[in-house]
Amino acid sequence: MLRRDIDSRVVPDDRVFDPGSKHGNKAAHIDANVVAVNIELQPIHKGLAYVRADGFPLPFQADTFDYVSCCQVFEYIPQTRAFVAEISRVLKPEGAAFLDLPNRLFPDRPHSPPGYYSLLPRPLGLRLAQSLLDSDQERYYRDYVYNLSPVIARRAVHAHFESVEYVTPRQKVAYRPIFLGDVDDLVYTLGKGTKVFAKLLLLITLLTRFPPAGWLFELLYPHAAYECREPSRGCKR
Ligand SMILES: C[S@@+](CC[C@H](N)C(=O)[O-])C[C@H]1O[C@@H](n2cnc3c(N)ncnc32)[C@H](O)[C@@H]1O
Secondary structure (H helix, E strand, O other): OOHHHHHHHOOOOOEEEEEOOOOOOOHHHOOOEEEEEEOOOOOOOOOOEEEEOOOOOOOOOOOOEEEEEEEOOHHHOOOHHHHHHHHHHHEEEEEEEEEEEEOOOOOOOOOOOOHHHHHOOHHHHHHHHHHHOOHHHHHHHHHHHHHOOHHHHHHHHHHHOOEEEEOOOOOOEEOOOOOOOOHHHHHHHHHHOOHHHHHHHHHHHHHOOOHHHHHHHHHHOOEEEEEEEOOOOOOOO
């Protein structure tokens, strides 16, 4: 999760919502009033308000939260668009959401050994999973992995948010209509890596400013992340 982004967006009085929080380990670091929602309650952090709920409909009124941080949950919810619609509904005008999801097209991902199955067309991948994997792994493929790709996620976020920025790695680019970079944020990203990684990242980030390379990069990067913003009051759908 891009901590600096969230820290710069929220102030301690803000209401932040973390759907699919699990224990709330990520949300616990956000300095604000954080509500951690999960389908099964797993509370361990004293500072968080835990709510047991399904992803939709969310048990909150419209325009309740200033910020939503939702990491690694989308693959569990087949109704991607309905879930994004709920996140948008509970956000206040000018609120923002950070949405982070695994990429089924990246061959080496957690939870899903062996990852290359997810690169196969669904019928073939599922048939292989059925004959070669144990029942838990097979269920993960059947129920979760095939739900999602960055393409599906991107369509869903664009359907419900006015402004969507692709943020993996931090490119500071409006994803649509064209990649236009902002060098400031590159500096932060580069500062975190080793020298070789930093140079590679610089090259990749520069390349991704060209739309075809950006699309390819998004398809192959292990995680896709989007920062989505609501329009101002009166313009919210
Ligand atoms: C991979 S964990 C991610 C946990 C946390 N967001 C993180 O990044 O560390 C996915 C979580 O989503 C929860 N979940 C799955 N379906 C859900 C639903 N329909 N509504 C709310 N939470 C759900 C699961 O119980 C699980 O705790």
